[in-house]
Amino acid sequence: MSNVAELKVDGKSYELPIIEGSEKERAIDISKLRAQSGLITIDPGFKNTGSTTSSITFLDGEQGILRYRGYSIEDLAEKSSFLEVAYLLIYGVLPKKDEFDTFKRDITTHTLVHEDIKKILDGFPSNSHPMGTLSSLVCSLTAFYPESLDPNRSWEATNMSIIRILAKMPTFAAWAYKNEVGHPVNYPDNSLDYCSNFLKMMFALPAEQYDVDPVVADALDKLLILHADHEQNCSASTVRIVGSSKASLYASVSAGINALWGPLHGGANQAVIEMLENIKADGGDVKKYIDKAKDKDDSFRLMGFGHRVYKNFDPRARIIKKAADDVLSKLGVQDPVLDIAKGLEEAALNDDYFVERKLYPNVDFYSGIIYRAMGIPTEMFTVMFALGRLPGWIAQWKEMRENNEPIGRPRQIYVGSNQRTYPSIDER
Numbered sequence: 001m002s003n004v005a006e007l008k009v010d011g012k013s014y015e016l017p018i019i020e021g022s023e024k025e026r027a028i029d030i031s032k033l034r035a036q037s038g039l040i041t042i043d044p045g046f047k048n049t050g051s052t053t054s055s056i057t058f059l060d061g062e063q064g065i066l067r068y069r070g071y072s073i074e075d076l077a078e079k080s081s082f083l084e085v086a087y088l089l090i091y092g093v094l095p096k097k098d099e100f101d102t103f104k105r106d107i108t109t110h111t112l113v114h115e116d117i118k119k120i121l122d123g124f125p126s127n128s129h130p131m132g133t134l135s136s137l138v139c140s141l142t143a144f145y146p147e148s149l150d151p152n153r154s155w156e157a158t159n160m161s162i163i164r165i166l167a168k169m170p171t172f173a174a175w176a177y178k179n180e181v182g183h184p185v186n187y188p189d190n191s192l193d194y195c196s197n198f199l200k201m202m203f204a205l206p207a208e209q210y211d212v213d214p215v216v217a218d219a220l221d222k223l224l225i226l227h228a229d230h231e232q233n234c235s236a237s238t239v240r241i242v243g244s245s246k247a248s249l250y251a252s253v254s255a256g257i258n259a260l261w262g263p264l265h266g267g268a269n270q271a272v273i274e275m276l277e278n279i280k281a282d283g284g285d286v287k288k289y290i291d292k293a294k295d296k297d298d299s300f301r302l303m304g305f306g307h308r309v310y311k312n313f314d315p316r317a318r319i320i321k322k323a324a325d326d327v328l329s330k331l332g333v334q335d336p337v338l339d340i341a342k343g344l345e346e347a348a349l350n351d352d353y354f355v356e357r358k359l360y361p362n363v364d365f366y367s368g369i370i371y372r373a374m375g376i377p378t379e380m381f382t383v384m385f386a387l388g389r390l391p392g393w394i395a396q397w398k399e400m401r402e403n404n405e406p407i408g409r410p411r412q413i414y415v416g417s418n419q420r421t422y423p424s425i426d427e428r
């Protein structure tokens, strides 16, 4: 196959190099296109445009393949743990036992946050959406650790920032929830593992004994693995472009949290449950909502369906769907919206509209059902997504910095007014 593309414009011919990745993906390198031809390309939503080369995550949307650093998501979800996957994504290799023990110990000893952070938390009224609280608390780390502001200070300083945000994110997430419901916060319990510590901070109430259910902790660990990275998605691209200006890791992750919040991205898991609840309240007529999703004049979308990259089953959705059955049966939970979800999936997968557009359930379609069975409230679902995606954001930011990538600054094609003279106010 050729390693050069030829572009012909206005009778002129330009040669552009074609690069090939380790999985035989090919791209036309247009980095010199404007210098050669005066032309740029345009691609709203970057549906056909790569922003970088990366060694972190590989997706094959047609085959429904997802691998972190070459390891399949199926293997990792079955055999690994969230913190081990975090180490893999961030440092590029699976840790040896002593490395992993050190990593876990470092994280455990940094779970506490500065007491002054409670003053920031107090500024958020009850009922504040926890995603807004979370992004603010993460950004506040720049104030408590000013040395983190310089991403080029030293590898030791950067790695300390990585450990701190991994360690404090569960605390922030649980505190954002407690603030929203008006309950007192819980401090970390360093005798517990990562997920159990989070669950206890989330659900323990004063003067009540709280024992973490291992079924719930195990399910959460698997869900966090499944959300840990997804190459250049909207929020990871946000983290990279904010970091490309040499903004700190904390500022970049805070931006990523806000990008994830949108209902077309990480906010979809909350939107799925709200959609399923609405369908249930409306009598559970699956066909009515499939027809609404197909109707161009109807703004309704089948949330949790479709994906920019996957044109086959999202492998994470397949794992989560099975886990949903397992967790609900182990917890003895009957959730009628699970049956509605399965009915929607079956109807959509047999409907030409969805088949032609290759719309399959994505990671968000079933995850909310497990979170709900675990007792996690709907408005916390996207916070759970952020908790899982954090190692991916860190890995993407770190790779962009290590590759010394240029500041992200896309061009545009101007379609506004041509030059015109300034009219006095009486002439307008």
Ligand code: SDX
Residues within 6 Å of the ligand: 045, 229, 230, 232, 233, 234, 263, 264, 265, 266, 268, 293, 294, 300, 301, 302, 303, 304, 305, 306, 307, 308, 309, 357, 359, 362, 363, 364
């Ligand atoms: C995540 O990028 C990632 O990797 C994201 C993520 C990650 O891990 O980071 O995987 C997490 O964000 C998953 C996606 C969660 N969002 C949703 O579930 C929201 C519902 N889905 C969509 O809105 C949509 O499918 C997107 C946003 C996910 C993808 O949109 P695209 O790639 O821009 O596709 P599109 O909107 O141009 O749709 C193509 C066609 C259109 O119809 P036509 O104009 O061709 O007639 O498919 C239709 C769309 O109307 N379509 C849907 C639909 N999704 C797409 N129709 C009904 N219901 C849907 N859910």
